[in-house]
Amino acid sequence: MSSLKKDSWGSRVGLILAMAGNAVGLGNFLRFPVQAVENGGGAFIIPYLVCFLLMGIPLLWIEWSTGRLGGKHGHHSTPFILDTMDKRKFWKYLGVFGIFTNIAVAAYYCYIESWTMAYVYHSIAGTFDSMKQSEVAAFFGSYIDIGHSTTGIPYEAIIFYILCLLLNTFILSRGLAGVEKAAKIGMPLLIIFGIFLAFKGLTLGTSGATAEHPDANAFEGLNFLWTPQYDSLTNPKVWLAAAGQIFFTLSVGMGTIQCYASYVRSKDDIALNAVSAGFMNEFVEVVLGSLIVIPIAAGYLGVDWLKENAGFGMAFQTMPYLFEQWGPALSVIAGVMWFGLLFFAGITSSLAMGTPWMGFMRDEFKWDQNKGAWSFGLITLIMGLPTVIYFQQGVFDEYDYWAGTVSLVVFALAETILFAWIFGMNKGWKEINQGGDIKIPSVYRFIIKWVTPLLLLFVFIGSLVTPLNNDWIGAIQNGWVLDNSSIIKQLTNAGLKEQIAAATDPAVIKTLEEKLHYSLIARFMLVALFAGISWLVYVAYQKRIKEGRIKL
Amino acid sequence: MNSSALTLMVVTMLTVTSITLYFFWLVLKTPPKQEPDSYVDNDDELR
Numbered sequence: 001m002s003s004l005k006k007d008s009w010g011s012r013v014g015l016i017l018a019m020a021g022n023a024v025g026l027g028n029f030l031r032f033p034v035q036a037v038e039n040g041g042g043a044f045i046i047p048y049l050v051c052f053l054l055m056g057i058p059l060l061w062i063e064w065s066t067g068r069l070g071g072k073h074g075h076h077s078t079p080f081i082l083d084t085m086d087k088r089k090f091w092k093y094l095g096v097f098g099i100f101t102n103i104a105v106a107a108y109y110c111y112i113e114s115w116t117m118a119y120v121y122h123s124i125a126g127t128f129d130s131m132k133q134s135e136v137a138a139f140f141g142s143y144i145d146i147g148h149s150t151t152g153i154p155y156e157a158i159i160f161y162i163l164c165l166l167l168n169t170f171i172l173s174r175g176l177a178g179v180e181k182a183a184k185i186g187m188p189l190l191i192i193f194g195i196f197l198a199f200k201g202l203t204l205g206t207s208g209a210t211a212e213h214p215d216a217n218a219f220e221g222l223n224f225l226w227t228p229q230y231d232s233l234t235n236p237k238v239w240l241a242a243a244g245q246i247f248f249t250l251s252v253g254m255g256t257i258q259c260y261a262s263y264v265r266s267k268d269d270i271a272l273n274a275v276s277a278g279f280m281n282e283f284v285e286v287v288l289g290s291l292i293v294i295p296i297a298a299g300y301l302g303v304d305w306l307k308e309n310a311g312f313g314m315a316f317q318t319m320p321y322l323f324e325q326w327g328p329a330l331s332v333i334a335g336v337m338w339f340g341l342l343f344f345a346g347i348t349s350s351l352a353m354g355t356p357w358m359g360f361m362r363d364e365f366k367w368d369q370n371k372g373a374w375s376f377g378l379i380t381l382i383m384g385l386p387t388v389i390y391f392q393q394g395v396f397d398e399y400d401y402w403a404g405t406v407s408l409v410v411f412a413l414a415e416t417i418l419f420a421w422i423f424g425m426n427k428g429w430k431e432i433n434q435g436g437d438i439k440i441p442s443v444y445r446f447i448i449k450w451v452t453p454l455l456l457l458f459v460f461i462g463s464l465v466t467p468l469n470n471d472w473i474g475a476i477q478n479g480w481v482l483d484n485s486s487i488i489k490q491l492t493n494a495g496l497k498e499q500i501a502a503a504t505d506p507a508v509i510k511t512l513e514e515k516l517h518y519s520l521i522a523r524f525m526l527v528a529l530f531a532g533i534s535w536l537v538y539v540a541y542q543k544r545i546k547e548g549r550i551k552l
Numbered sequence: 553m554n555s556s557a558l559t560l561m562v563v564t565m566l567t568v569t570s571i572t573l574y575f576f577w578l579v580l581k582t583p584p585k586q587e588p589d590s591y592v593d594n595d596d597e598l599r
Contacts, residue, residue, distance in 0.1 A: 016579060042560040049564075219553045226557035267585055276575040283572040287565050437582045 007176040007369075008263050012273070018183040019260055019277035020284075021348025023251045024190065026112060028285040028345060030312050032245060033294045036225055037310050039241045040232030045286070047233065047242035051455065052282065055243060058444060058452040059252040059412060060278050062419045064270040065431040067261025076262040076359025078255040079537045082415070085423040092541065093534055097411040098255020099360055100530045102353035103376070104403030105254070106168075107384035108396050109353070113346035114164035115316060116339045118143065118156070123335025125151075128320040129328070133301075137317040144391050161388050162381070168347065169377030172354040175369040176263060179351050186344035187280075193337040193344075194284065198291035200326075200334070204299035208325060213302045221298025221306060225290055236472040240462040243455055248405075249285055250278060253412030256352040259359050271436035284345075292338075296322050315342065354380075364540035383529060386522065394515045398522035406487060409463060413456045420449045463487050493519060 009015040036044040070081030078098025082091040122128065127150065128136055142148045146157045153159055171178040204218035232238045251257065264270060293314055298306050300322050309318070315338075323334040357379075358372030367375070387396040419428050429445050466486035467475030475481065482488055484495035493516055500512045544550040553561075 012579060012584070016576075042557055045560065045564050222561060223553045223557050226561040227554060228556055228560055269582075272575065272578055272582070276572075276579050279568070279572040279575050282568050286568045290561075435585070437578065 008265075009176060010180055012268075014180040014184055015260070015264065016273055016277045016280070017187045018180055018348070018352070019257065019273070020280035021183040021187050021344075022256050022260065022352035023249065023277065023281035023349075024187070024284045024345050025249075025251070025349045026315070026342055026345055027248055028281070028289045029194075029292060029342065030315050032249065032285045032289045033225060034310050034312070035241050035245050036290070037294070037306075039238040040229045040235075041224065042226035042228035043230050043232050044238065044242060047239045048245060051239075051243045051246040052278075054447055054451050055455045056246040056250050056252070057275060057278055058448045059247075059416065060250060060257065060274040061271065061432045061440070061444075062416060062428075062448065062452075063252060063257035064261040064264075064274045065428070065434075066415065066419060067258035068264045068266060068268075068270055069431055070258060071262030071264065072266045074363060076259055076363055077356040078258055078411075078415075079360065080363065080540075081258055081262065082418060085418055089541075091418065092537055094411070094414050095255075096530060096533045096537055097407055097414075098258060099356045099533050100526075101254050101403050101407045101411065102256060102356050103379055103383060103533075104399055104407075104526055104529060106350050106353040106376075106380045108387040108399045108404075109346065109350050110164050110168060110380065110384060111161055111388050111391070111396065113343060113350055114157070114160040115143070116343040116346060117164055118160045119316060119320065119339040120336055120343065122150070123320065123323075123332055123339060126328075126332070128324055128331070128335070131321065131324070133318065133321045136321040137313075139320075140313070140316045146389060146391075158385070158388055161384065165377055165381055165384070168350050168354065169373050171347075171351055172358065172373035172376060173370045176355075179355065182351055183348050186348045190341050190344040190348075191284070191288070193341040194288035194292065196337055197296075197334065197341070198288050201291045201295035201299070204295060206299075208300040208322075210300075213300065213305070215304070216298065216300050216302045218295035218299030220303045221295040222290075224298065224303050224306065225294045236462070237470045240459065240472075243459045244463075247408065247412070247459060249281060251349065251352070253408035253410075253415075254353070255356045255411070259356040260352065262359065267435045269435050269437040271432060271440050272438045275438070293319070300325055360536075360540075364536075364543065379529075383525060386518075386525065390518050393518040395518050395522045398519050399526065401490060402523065402526055406463070409456070409460050413453070413460055416448075416453045416456055420453060425449050 009018075036042075036048075066081055066085065070076065070078075070084055073080075073084050075081045075084060077095070079092040079095035081098075082095040085091070127139070131139070139150065142150055144157060146155055149156050171182050174181075201218060206217045206219075208218070209216040247253065261270060264273075294306065294310075297310075297314060297318060301309075301318075319338055320335060323331040323338065325331075326334055354373060354376045357376045358367075358369060361367040361372045361375065362369070383399075387399055390396075425445060425448065428448070433440060464487045465480070466483045468481040468483045470483060470485075484490070484498070489495065496512060496516050496519070500509055500516070503509045503512060541550070
């Protein structure tokens with residue numbers, strides 16, 4: 001079919017590190033501890049691990065095996081991988097999610113990645129030296145305000161974003177070998193940096209207590225994170241949060257795993273590879289992720305501060321200040337390690353996001369890896385610039401919600417139903433076990449057919465009709481009122497409209513109306529991207545018919 | 553730290569670390585499948 005040289009993984013360890021790197025992201029260090037704190041402390045680990053075994057591992061096996069199956073037929077992206085499994089035409093258009101999500105997520109994800117690059121620079125340059133905590137927090141605000149420069153470079157947020165995108169594109173242009181090399185460098189460094197910072201977090205104790213924060217104690221932070229509140233286990237909200245965390249941490253429902261696995265030979269194992277990569281992600285999340293931010297923040301600022309401020313923003317708004325307490329030399333090392341760790345977590349994921357587009361364009365239009373990579377970079381730039389320039393107007397959040405959250409759940413649910421119910425468990429089970437280096441317990445046949453789709457349905461319905469204040473028990477007892485975070489309310493921008501109606505200050509009303517306006521622009525861009533990729537799939541399909549590769 | 557938090561943390565971390573190391577060790581010790589032709593050329597790819 002193709003005269004282009006076929007890509008393949010150089011080694012099995014390289015493949016596992018690339019897959020683990022795809023899964024390990026910023027959320028491992030920033031989202032997991034916050035979710036645990038908000039959902040039952042230590043008891044959160046019980047639903048979390050249950051969901052990992054019943055939903056995470058099965059989804060990994062489904063995606064690895066469908067990817068390898070597609071690769072056997074010369075497909076390296078989900079539109080035609082799904083087409084291999086069932087000939088009904090709509091599957092290939094559903095498979096568009098596996099390219100669309102990656103471009104849309106890469107567009108804003110590279111922006112966060114560029115923050116980590118910029119913060120490595122600022123850590124080395126000593127920007128945070130003798131800054132107060134409030135000044136470090138304010139610095140982040142200045143950085144994302146693109147009209148303001150913290151380095152003297154005009155529009156530095158855009159410059160760092162473009163640099164980050166260029167680096168991603170350059171590595172992608174080296175093909176799978178480039179991705180594998182980046183994973184082989186990035187993942188070990190990420191783990192070494194993580195172990196160093198986790199060691200510091202574990203040994204900080206009460207040494208960070210000051211007159212301002214006399215009760216600061218790192219162990220109290222760990223206590224806060226790990227003390228089990230077993231009564232929380234009866235709350236559906238906690239289970240939904242655990243399922244959601246497993247779902248997002250493993251990068252399932254994106255189409256990247258299928259793409260990576262499509263370069264695995266059909267005789268080679270996927271059963272062991274999938275669990276090995278999955279557990280590597282769990283190690284980074286549960287062990288390293290819980291030993292850095294929470295104990296270090298509690299060690300200097302106390303648990304009371306943590307209770308009020310635990311969140312994603314701590315990475316950039318608090319950590320540089322805390323590292324400054326370690327003295328001039330160690331603060332630079334810790335800053336480089338922390339933001340370097342986040343950078344490696346980010347880039348190993350964003351590189352994965354480029355490969356489905358490249359695979360699709362190569363399979364269907366014979367584009368080589370250079371053309372594929374640079375076109376990915378260009379589309380990502382076009383999609384991503386509004387998230388940088390209009391970050392404060394909510395374009396970033398809009399992308400994150402629709403592409404980075406809703407699309408993943410929809411696609412994972414659809415592919416699980418396709419695999420277990422349409423492709424069928426007989427063929428599916430054979431695919432998973434083919435060439436396996438471990439024997440998968442046969443109970444997983446039942447789990448993949450029944451439990452995983454039901455859990456995904458639970459996550460989807462839970463997001464679609466989230467009850468007011470996420471109070472499930474209250475909603476069941478007193479009637480269902482939708483929360484503004486539910487998909488249905490988000491679709492109508494109900495929250496923003498309520499805020500506009502309640503506001504009296506004309507300046508606030510203007511800001512909110514602007515947000516509403518930009519949210520519609522963001523949605524239009526996402527719909528246009530999806531439609532554009534769908535059109536390419538249609539053209540590719542017609543081309544296949546013309547070339548006699550598909551018999552009608 | 554209180555004992556229940558400490559126990560849960562240590563047990564969870566040891567379990568996750570051990571399983572991760574075990575699977576990775578399995579990957580490293582499993583010999584690659586012997587093929588008559590090269591690894592780069594997928595002999596099983598249907599074209």
